[in-house]
Amino acid sequence: MSDFIIDARDIVKSYREGESRLVVLRGTDIRIKKGARIIITGPSGSGKSTLLHILGALLKPDSGDVFIKGENIVKVSEDRRAEIRKDLIGFMFQHHYLFSEFTALENVMIPLILSGRSEKDAKRRAIHLLELMEIAERKDHRPNELSGGEAQRVQLARALANEPEILLLDEPTGNLDHKRAMSLMEILMKLNEDTGTTLCLVSHNRELEQFFDYRYAIKDGKVESEN
Ligand SMILES: Nc1ncnc2c1ncn2[C@@H]1O[C@H](COP(=O)(O)OP(=O)(O)OP(=O)(O)O)[C@@H](O)[C@H]1O
Numbered sequence: 001m002s003d004f005i006i007d008a009r010d011i012v013k014s015y016r017e018g019e020s021r022l023v024v025l026r027g028t029d030i031r032i033k034k035g036a037r038i039i040i041t042g043p044s045g046s047g048k049s050t051l052l053h054i055l056g057a058l059l060k061p062d063s064g065d066v067f068i069k070g071e072n073i074v075k076v077s078e079d080r081r082a083e084i085r086k087d088l089i090g091f092m093f094q095h096h097y098l099f100s101e102f103t104a105l106e107n108v109m110i111p112l113i114l115s116g117r118s119e120k121d122a123k124r125r126a127i128h129l130l131e132l133m134e135i136a137e138r139k140d141h142r143p144n145e146l147s148g149g150e151a152q153r154v155q156l157a158r159a160l161a162n163e164p165e166i167l168l169l170d171e172p173t174g175n176l177d178h179k180r181a182m183s184l185m186e187i188l189m190k191l192n193e194d195t196g197t198t199l200c201l202v203s204h205n206r207e208l209e210q211f212f213d214y215r216y217a218i219k220d221g222k223v224e225s226e227n
């Protein structure tokens with residue numbers, strides 16, 4: 001088995017555009033070591049979100065393989081993909097996908113309850129995570145009553161709920177001012193140091209590169225190392 005927690009090989013992904021196809025990823029590889037901190041930058045439209053969704057078992061490539069802890073997630077059943085997402089992966093989306101009919105607190109509790117925790121236990125942990133994100137005072141508000149940056153912090157709390165081994169972050173500082181962006185990065189670095197959570201972040205913001213050990217850029221549909 002390889003020492004990579006994520007090992008993606010020869011990934012091709014295109015989208016249909018009327019009669020033709022827009023090829024976003026043109027046969028690219030990316031390998032991520034367990035516990036590493038990696039960042040992938042690239043301009044808007046270069047395929048960052050597409051790649052991250054493929055690595056997170058949310059989207060299938062047209063061709064290529066993605067091994068997570070040695071298991072090819074492209075080849076397994078949809079049920080197994082859902083299980084891998086639940087057990088191993090925390091995902092912070094670029095555009096927030098909180099459940100609109102639930103409060104911030106309930107949004108963080110949901111993955112905990114789905115993983116079998118009691119309501120009391122889930123509530124205790126959800127409040128702890130919201131406090132860590134300095135958003136606990138907004139816990140009883142629904143997503144449409146939160147600012148963009150507040151919703152993003154609730155999303156991160158939710159992504160961390162089940163202590164994922166792999167945290168995938170899509171433009172996590174997009175709605176944050178500089179100060180909050182830096183404090184979010186500090187939370188992520190501390191998490192990586194304390195728990196060894198593997199971090200993979202995509203962003204157009206190159207200012208974030210300073211926090212990462214491995215730096216990549218997407219160019220012409222391929223991921224290239226910048227180290
Ligand atoms: N579901 C889709 N159907 C058709 N085209 C899509 C779809 N999703 C993305 N695209 C196109 O694929 C390209 C890559 O999109 P993607 O969202 O991966 O870029 P990105 O690097 O994350 O951009 P941004 O920095 O703006 O978030 C873009 O040209 C986008 O318009």
Ligand SMILES: [Mg+2]
Pocket residue numbers: 048049050094170171
């Ligand atoms: Mg994107």
